[in-house]
Amino acid sequence: MTATATATATPETAPAALEVHDVHKWYGTHRVLDGIDLTVRPGEVTAILGPSGSGKSTLLRVINHLEKPEIGYVSVGGELIGVKRNGGRLKELSERTILTQRSRIGFVFQNFNLFPHLTVLDNVAAAPVATGRLNKPEARELARELLTRVGLGDRTGAYPRQLSGGQQQRVAIARALALRPGIILFDEPTSALDPELVGEVLSVIKDLATSGTTLVIVTHEIGFAREVADRVVFIDGGRIVEQGPPSQVLDKPRHERTRDFLSKVL
Ligand code: ADP
Numbered sequence: 001m002t003a004t005a006t007a008t009a010t011p012e013t014a015p016a017a018l019e020v021h022d023v024h025k026w027y028g029t030h031r032v033l034d035g036i037d038l039t040v041r042p043g044e045v046t047a048i049l050g051p052s053g054s055g056k057s058t059l060l061r062v063i064n065h066l067e068k069p070e071i072g073y074v075s076v077g078g079e080l081i082g083v084k085r086n087g088g089r090l091k092e093l094s095e096r097t098i099l100t101q102r103s104r105i106g107f108v109f110q111n112f113n114l115f116p117h118l119t120v121l122d123n124v125a126a127a128p129v130a131t132g133r134l135n136k137p138e139a140r141e142l143a144r145e146l147l148t149r150v151g152l153g154d155r156t157g158a159y160p161r162q163l164s165g166g167q168q169q170r171v172a173i174a175r176a177l178a179l180r181p182g183i184i185l186f187d188e189p190t191s192a193l194d195p196e197l198v199g200e201v202l203s204v205i206k207d208l209a210t211s212g213t214t215l216v217i218v219t220h221e222i223g224f225a226r227e228v229a230d231r232v233v234f235i236d237g238g239r240i241v242e243q244g245p246p247s248q249v250l251d252k253p254r255h256e257r258t259r260d261f262l263s264k265v266l
């Protein structure tokens with residue numbers, strides 16, 4: 001455990017920030033997730049590693065309801081995602097409830113996905129207004145605060161195309177924070193960036209980790225995972241091969257497949 005995790009540790013009895021239970025997902029006959037179980041405690045930082053095509057993005061998309069698993073379920077903050085219990089059965093939720101649930105989960109994509117026609121300020125202010133949580137002046141004030149937090153307080157009037165990739169990704173992080181999510185998922189947040197811009201984005205994510213935000217980060221940045229993650233999860237072929245503290249999974253991996261993967265990315 002890092003100092004971060006100790007400072008923000010919560011009792012074992014608190015609901016898990018995230019629970020993935022026996023999730024299976026197929027695309028046609030191709031099995032992409034093959035029985036994923038994962039629990040993330042509040043304040044914990046989890047790094048997910050694995051080769052290309054191993055199912056990492058699909059797992060994040062299932063957690064965020066962008067995909068529906070054929071078997072299994074997900075809960076966030078103790079609340080079932082996409083389904084509810086109806087006796088022993090799981091019943092699907094309405095599209096409206098799904099949208100509400102999704103707004104409690106922040107998602108940061110590899111390619112930023114900012115709205116090109118909106119200023120940086122409005123990119124961040126849009127969701128709290130659209131979901132009716134804040135009025136426009138309140139949302140803009142919050143957006144200013146969050147943009148300052150990610151080091152872009154002086155670029156609020158710019159459009160995404162006027163920013164570097166690293167700046168755009170920092171806007172995307174501020175946008176994810178604007179809905180005050182219980183958990184933020186990152187899908188390879190630095191892999192689309194030029195190498196010299198990676199550090200500024202990792203440093204913002206590290207800040208969130210230190211302040212006790214619950215994070216799940218798919219990344220190939222092994223050094224970053226070692227420094228920031230409480231737990232590293234290695235996925236291959238849609239299964240969790242091994243998981244544990246970085247000192248174990250990264251430095252003394254138990255499985256040949258983990259060793260093989262690490263030897264290629266390190
Ligand atoms: P990773 O993020 O680990 O690289 P993905 O979750 O993106 O892996 O993909 C896992 C597998 O599922 C890959 O073989 C990919 O080709 C396949 N896949 C992903 N999305 C779809 C889709 N929408 N339709 C069909 N196959 C898909």
Ligand code: MG
Binds near residue numbers: 057187
């Ligand atoms: Mg991926």
